[in-house]
Amino acid sequence: MTTPTSTTPGPPQSLADLPTRLPQRRELLTEVPGPASRELAQRRAAAVPSSAVSVMPVYVADADGGVIRDVDGNSFVDLGSGIAVTSVGASDPAVVTAVAEQVAHFTHTCFMVTPYQGYIEVAEELARLTPGEHAKRTVLFNSGAEAVENAVKIARLATGRQAVVAFDHAYHGRTNLTMALTAKSMPYKTNFGPFAPEVYRMPMSYPYRDAHPKISGKTAAKRAINQMEKQIGASSIAAILIEPIQGEGGFIVPAEGFLPTLADWAQKHGVVFIADEVQSGFCRTGDWFASQNEGVVPDLVTMAKGIAGGMPLSAVTGRAELLDAVHPGGLGGTYGGNPVACAAALAAIKTMKDHDLAGRARAIEALVLPRLRTLADELGTDQGPIGDIRGRGAMLALELVKPGTTEPDPETTRAVAAECLAQGVLILTCGTYGNVIRLLPPLVISQELLEDALGVLENALRRHSITGGEG
Numbered sequence: 001m002t003t004p005t006s007t008t009p010g011p012p013q014s015l016a017d018l019p020t021r022l023p024q025r026r027e028l029l030t031e032v033p034g035p036a037s038r039e040l041a042q043r044r045a046a047a048v049p050s051s052a053v054s055v056m057p058v059y060v061a062d063a064d065g066g067v068i069r070d071v072d073g074n075s076f077v078d079l080g081s082g083i084a085v086t087s088v089g090a091s092d093p094a095v096v097t098a099v100a101e102q103v104a105h106f107t108h109t110c111f112m113v114t115p116y117q118g119y120i121e122v123a124e125e126l127a128r129l130t131p132g133e134h135a136k137r138t139v140l141f142n143s144g145a146e147a148v149e150n151a152v153k154i155a156r157l158a159t160g161r162q163a164v165v166a167f168d169h170a171y172h173g174r175t176n177l178t179m180a181l182t183a184k185s186m187p188y189k190t191n192f193g194p195f196a197p198e199v200y201r202m203p204m205s206y207p208y209r210d211a212h213p214k215i216s217g218k219t220a221a222k223r224a225i226n227q228m229e230k231q232i233g234a235s236s237i238a239a240i241l242i243e244p245i246q247g248e249g250g251f252i253v254p255a256e257g258f259l260p261t262l263a264d265w266a267q268k269h270g271v272v273f274i275a276d277e278v279q280s281g282f283c284r285t286g287d288w289f290a291s292q293n294e295g296v297v298p299d300l301v302t303m304a305k306g307i308a309g310g311m312p313l314s315a316v317t318g319r320a321e322l323l324d325a326v327h328p329g330g331l332g333g334t335y336g337g338n339p340v341a342c343a344a345a346l347a348a349i350k351t352m353k354d355h356d357l358a359g360r361a362r363a364i365e366a367l368v369l370p371r372l373r374t375l376a377d378e379l380g381t382d383q384g385p386i387g388d389i390r391g392r393g394a395m396l397a398l399e400l401v402k403p404g405t406t407e408p409d410p411e412t413t414r415a416v417a418a419e420c421l422a423q424g425v426l427i428l429t430c431g432t433y434g435n436v437i438r439l440l441p442p443l444v445i446s447q448e449l450l451e452d453a454l455g456v457l458e459n460a461l462r463r464h465s466i467t468g469g470e471g
């Protein structure tokens with residue numbers, strides 16, 4: 001097996017305060033939602049369909065560092081980063097300056113028509129940052145789903161094979177092909193079919209739910225490999241597509257050995273190994289990419305979310321021979337690699353390096369995990385609601401279950417998240433069973449703000465254990 005290339009994680013660094021524009025504190029001036037947010041909600045109901053839901057009932061006026069300020073002047077601690085996007089903060093000064101400078105010159109020319117330097121620089125940077133020392137090429141798009149679709153197109157063309165393997169609990173997007181690749185029906189797929197063919201789903205390694213009997217990473221990989229060989233046949237498989245840490249599916253960290261065993265099998269059988277790092281990439285898990293944790297070198301990496309400080313950009317980076325196999329004009333799009341988004345990406349990546357945001361992600365893990373484990377001990381497994389604590393870096397989660405069981409508890413999960421919001425802490429949930437609280441703070445968050453938000457979460461969890469926080 002090959003070794004990681006880009007960075008070697010050092011010890012966690014501190015969460016020293018970084019300069020910010022907005023005061024970094026939680027402050028509620030009105031009820032939540034306040035009058036200005038309620039008025040926007042009313043206008044929204046007449047203009048936006050109810051299918052496009054928002055998790056939070058408050059409307060944003062400003063955001064900076066670890067704080068989101070709403071239109072009523074309330075300041076919330078942001079533990080979601082717009083779903084792992086604003087890792088450098090929602091108005092990182094370097095991103096703001098780079099975007100303003102680029103906008104003043106040209107907003108768009110279309111890379112397929114009149115190319116520009118920023119696109120090349122992003123491609124060069126991604127070749128350096130992604131795992132592996134092999135020759136690489138990069139194509140840029142707008143969304144994570146678009147990157148995944150294109151990675152599959154590349155793998156199919158390069159191999160001349162059709163089958164694509166995805167996993168239980170996977171999330172890869174909402175376009176037709178990526179809906180097929182996504183596991184969960186409601187709300188992502190229900191009644192939106194027919195779906196793209198030649199997608200096969202394999203069992204994931206899910207340590208919390210593979211505990212009795214305990215299934216090792218290697219065994220879980222062999223279970224999937226056995227199914228692939230029997231149900232599809234290795235020589236028909238174009239690609240294995242996997243999130244190294246699953247996102248929407250519940251922040252599931254596969255058992256050690258699972259990813260390398262799959263990657264080795266893929267290599268042996270000419271199957272393209274695609275790591276979907278859309279959520280786990282760009283310092284989120286304490287390294288540039290989550291694949292690096294076990295030294296996995298994917299053939300293709302899909303990236304989006306954290307890549308460009310909030311501007312829409314996505315990428316496929318991978319082996320030169322795979323990307324170069326595609327005929328001229330076979331990959332592209334009007335906006336793909338937009339120059340403003342490229343400028344933002346270069347600035348965001350520079351901020352990640354300048355402030356060692358991977359180190360900050362490890363510091364966030366070092367602060368949060370022990371506190372959550374202490375709380376779980378205090379509450380005890382028989383009292384609920386904490387069944388599992390997991391994650392890496394600043395991609396951390398709590399799986400909530402009914403007291404004394406492993407039965408998912410989505411109601412309590414929703415109630416805990418709502419209670420945090422009412423106290424001024426934005427928290428997201430996820431999971432196939434809707435019972436996972438996920439913590440995705442901006443990596444620039446200050447220690448004080450993070451500890452304050454954790455206190456709110458801990459108290460909400462205490463109130464929802466059957467001891468009511470008394471025991």
Ligand SMILES: *Cc1c(COP(=O)(O)O)cnc(C)c1O
Binds near residue numbers: 143144145173
């Ligand atoms: C969010 C996500 C996607 C889809 O990205 P969009 O930008 O919403 O299309 C794909 N894969 C993973 C792992 C994601 O988390």
